[in-house]
Amino acid sequence: MFIACVLAFVAGVYAEALHQIAFLPLLIGLGAVLVAIPFLIRMGFLRAAGTALVTAFLLAGMLRPALILLDQPPPIVDAGPSLYRGTVVESSKGAKIIGIEEPLHLSGLRALIRSDHPSAIGDSLVVLGALRDIVPTFRNPHHLSWRWVKRLEGTFCEIRGEILSARPGKRLIDGWRRYLAGRVDDSGTRHAPIVKALTIGDTASLDDGTRTLFLETGTSHILSISGSHFAVVAGFFFFIARFAFRAFSRMRQRGADRAWAALATIPFTVLFMLVAGSSLPTIRATIMIVIYMVALFFERRGHTVNALFLSVLIILLIFPHSLFTPSFQLTFCSVLFIILTGRIIRPLLIRTSRLVRWFLSLVAVGLAATIGTLPVVLYHFHGFNPLSFVYNLVAVPLMCLISTPLALAGLIAPFGGYLLRLSGEVIEVTIGLLNILNQGYIYPAIRPNLPEALLYFAALLTLVFISRRPVRFVFFVVVLPLLVITGSVTWQKRFHNNDLCVSYIDVGLGDAMLVEAPGGMRLLIDGGGFHGTGFDTGRSVIAPVLLAKKIVTLDYVVNTHPHEDHIGGLRFILSHFGVRAYMALTGPAVQPSTKNIADTLRKRGIPSLHPAAGDAFSLPLGSGMSVLTPSDTTFQDSLNDASLVLRMTLGDRSFLFTGDIGEDIEKALILLQAPLRSSVLKVPHHGSRYSSTTQFIRAVRPDLAVLSVGPGIRGIPSPETIARYTALSVPLYRTDRDGCITVCTDGKKLTVNKEN
Known part of the structure; x- marks a missing residue:
């Protein structure tokens, strides 16, 4: 119950x-x-x-x-740039969260700052910028509102500006962190950033190469502050405490050394949480460890599952947003399946030697963690390594059982430099072995939705207890049929759907449209993107949408023109997804900025198509695609006017994709008597003032229009343009208001689904 x-x-x-x-x-x-x-x-x-x-x-x-x-604060009124002082309470790559201290009327408010500034938890910042409500992020299928989650954790606003100065924190614990980090740096150990990650939870200085290696081998949990990391540290202190208590013969004879060692481990675990920055993942991990140690103290080892669920309840009561974080989900799933696996294999290993028992237990734990966390890994990271349990057999003993204890002892011991350097050598060996063994990483991999993940876990749990007759009945009568039905429905929807669907993906101020044609053919037209921000729209927005729809291969990737808000996200897609052909215009549309695209096409052997006006492509089951772009003689100097214009049809219905053409090309298309009449119009150039002329809208006569737009450029969309669609009674859908907009047709009817 x-x-x-x-x-x-x-x-x-x-x-x-x-x-x-x-x-x-x-x-x-x-x-x-x-x-x-x-x-x-x-x-x-x-x-x-x-x-x-x-x-x-x-x-x-x-x-x-x-x-x-x-209890949320009133809406923030943007009063322009101001100075703000505050303390960093959370720090990650590209973002900080500070608790505002000045001005006083905003004291206690948490604010997000998007910055790569190397400030750490506890540092005092001075920021010049504008305070505003957190802008809603991309609203696409299978994406929980990031803004809602941030508000749930108590962060209601963000500061758009720059960090002017950062001073080290004055708290005692901040001084300890700096002292311990300094000891690591002064020791001259190899891989000092990794040693600091293992001992004080400082991951800010880890380089991308190290992160990628541990991600691809499925061992990244070793570097992160998570339940498994805290378990290693708690185990280190538990071992020392138990060794000390066993010195008392009376306590050893009564078997009380384990219980008192568990109790003594709790304050050290809390101290490590403080040293690690007291971030939310560390607090969650500490709660789990403390509850487990209390269970050990009261000799309730057989109630570990109940203890795990009690920790879940306490964590969600305090931090309900934890439910949506990868670290919480990974920790819970891995611990649960490790506990269940331990109950199964423990009786089977009683008669084996201690060494064999230890090795087989390590293998079982690795397999349990890999299998038990698979849906979570696929959902958040879109890739996995089926050999990760093998790599964990190498990395966990070396990093967790040897390197981490050596590093912790090196920080505590008066002359610990030698131990820290020895810890670095063990890390060097581990990284060398992982580099040699690194094979098998699968990316991209399909992304499960919640019903699929729950069905996976139901199948696992019933298989764990399959020896029990009621469970066996549930597996064969309920779970197995549901697995077959789910797989059949997914296959039918993916490869045997006769509708033509276009999803206008919310990528902010940019274009990205996923076309799902009859017979399983898939096209991606443009990929969004941002100028000079470092944000990869392809990785963070487009890829999750594709993988949620079980798409790992695209038949066509189309770029209407090489502006960053259209081509930016395509670089990642072309580099990582299967692509049968790439389509873009020649002539003025060829720019130096597309050189990396050309290199990727050549490297991966992807054919490049350069269609001309009048070209037509037959698609499955009577659907088709034609090129309406005027000939080169009508191109202007503007890349926008050089956009590839496409029209897709199925039965009596059609979709017109216009890129960023302006009024000159719109007039040229009308004069050339191009077949513009379409059921759905993608509004040209994000609704700018110099596009969507009244004559063009009348020539298209759309049943509805879709505007892909977001914040970023003043005057887009233009009120005059919006007014023209309103005057002509054309229903207008907008990605900044409606999120991802999916329009489907069977050749006769149109259906529209909005994400928001």
């Missing part, structure tokens, strides 16, 4: 994320259920009372996020 209640609470937090029900109705509902439970028990309806209790936990889970958002 307890586990069912915790799962109901988890479901409530997730349901509130999807539907965001108001606080008051939830409070009334929870109160009514709580009042009903005693009456049900008194009347003898125990089963109904149990159901009501689970329902109460469900409503409580929904109420917890709503309670946080109820």
